[in-house]
Structure formats: C-alpha cells, structure tokens
Amino acid sequence: MKITKIQKMRSGKYKIELDHHNTITTYDEVILKNNLLFKQELDSDVVNQIAKDTGAFDGYYKAVKYITTKMRSEKEMHEYLDKHAISALEQENIMHKLKANGLINDYQFAASFVSDKVHLSNMGPYQIRRELESHNIDTNTIDKQLSLYEDSIFEEKLRKMMKKKIATDHKHSKYQLQQKLVQDFINLGYDKNQILNVLNEMNMSDDEAFEKEYQSLYHKLSKKYQGNELYIHLKTKLYQKGFSISDIQHKIEEDANGSED
Numbered sequence: 001m002k003i004t005k006i007q008k009m010r011s012g013k014y015k016i017e018l019d020h021h022n023t024i025t026t027y028d029e030v031i032l033k034n035n036l037l038f039k040q041e042l043d044s045d046v047v048n049q050i051a052k053d054t055g056a057f058d059g060y061y062k063a064v065k066y067i068t069t070k071m072r073s074e075k076e077m078h079e080y081l082d083k084h085a086i087s088a089l090e091q092e093n094i095m096h097k098l099k100a101n102g103l104i105n106d107y108q109f110a111a112s113f114v115s116d117k118v119h120l121s122n123m124g125p126y127q128i129r130r131e132l133e134s135h136n137i138d139t140n141t142i143d144k145q146l147s148l149y150e151d152s153i154f155e156e157k158l159r160k161m162m163k164k165k166i167a168t169d170h171k172h173s174k175y176q177l178q179q180k181l182v183q184d185f186i187n188l189g190y191d192k193n194q195i196l197n198v199l200n201e202m203n204m205s206d207d208e209a210f211e212k213e214y215q216s217l218y219h220k221l222s223k224k225y226q227g228n229e230l231y232i233h234l235k236t237k238l239y240q241k242g243f244s245i246s247d248i249q250h251k252i253e254e255d256a257n258g259s260e261d
Helices: 028-033 044-069 074-083 088-100 106-120 125-134 139-146 151-168 174-187 192-201 207-221 227-240 245-260
Strands: 003-008 014-018 023-026
Touching (some): 014 028, 023 044, 044 088, 106 139, 125 139, 151 174, 207 227
C-alpha cells in the first residue's frame, strides 16, 4: 500500500489516503513516530503499528478532553478510562504521560479541591476530608491542605449560614431549631463544639414561631375539643414541639381570660 495523500482534518487529526481507496485517520504524533511520508510504501506490519498507536492516542486524547472540563484525581481518571474499556496497560501508559505533562497530580487536585470547597461551598472540614478520602487522596496531603485554613474561616462560614437559617425559619420552636441546626451542620462536616459555640452567640426567639403554631393548632383542635380539654391538648402539642411550658401556660391563660371577657 502506498500513501497518496496526508491531509489535516478540522478535528486536528490527519487523514492518510492510500491507494485502492483505503484511508487511515490518526494523529500527528503517530505520523512522526512512524516516519510516514507522502508516496511511502506501507507493509502490513506498519499498518498494524499505526492502528495500535492510534488506539493509544485515542485513549490519551479522551483523557485530555475529560480533564479540560475540570481538574481530576487519579481515581476519577482510572474510572473514566475503565468506562471506555481501556486496558490496564494502556491506562498505565496514559497516566504516565498525563503526569509527565502535568495534567494529573493528586497533590494539586487536593489543593484546588480544598480551596474551592472552602470558598465556594457550604462544606465543613470533615466533609471536605471525607470527599478527598473518596478520591483516594493520602492523609498527609489532606492534613496539609486543610491546615492552610484557620478554624476562624469555618467559624465565620457557620455564623453566616446559621444567621440566614434562623432568620428564615418561622416554623420550628427555638429548641427544635437548635437541634436541627446542630444536626444540619454536623452533616455538612463541621465540628460539633464549634457549632455549639456559634449557636450560643445567636439571638433566637420563639415568639413568631410560637404564635404561628399556637394559632394553627388552636384552629385545628377547636373543631374537636372545647374548654379545658382544648387547652390540655394545645398544651401537650405545643410542648411536644419544643416550646417552653411557661410560654405555653402564659398564652393559654391569656387566651382563656380573653375568652371570658
């Protein structure tokens, strides 16, 4: 077989036209590696080698394209190459080349990941650690990257999120909301003691939630109960929702006296 034309395609690949209307689509690296020239005669061994080399570069460029969307860990890359049925040997060669070209580096991945999660997400340090561990990042690297961020940074994130949640929650009692906030932020990866310290700073009131819940329950229960029986059920329901017994008693007495008037 003889090469009759070598043409660069819009995709960046090259189309090698052979006599008898045969074509090979490959990469410039493969052309250079195999010293392919116009009018060169190719035997079957060279054609097979070109196919093998092209397959290897297909895998490499798939990997490069995968990285262009965002930085990837070694584990992510192996999973991606597995998904595309790339053999272990080919993966080893691809990973070696990616590392040599600075395209895969777990240390840099960890540094970028921690920075993004600290500045652009609600994640706390424990959740960030768990995420990195899921990428098989070693403990020393995780420790080093997290140590770059002071506890005060996470404390300030907690403070902002907590203020927002408290300001927009008109449903839960103070007790219920405190319990909810603690659990929510533990799930986000924050330290429980730090959560409690910030929570203690917050000025929380039951007034709005209590009034809203009282009126809702009163409307519902008054369809079924009257007089003392109604107030007993009101008191039980409100107490179960975490409102203070003194506030409940005061409101019921106020309501009962108002009804007598």
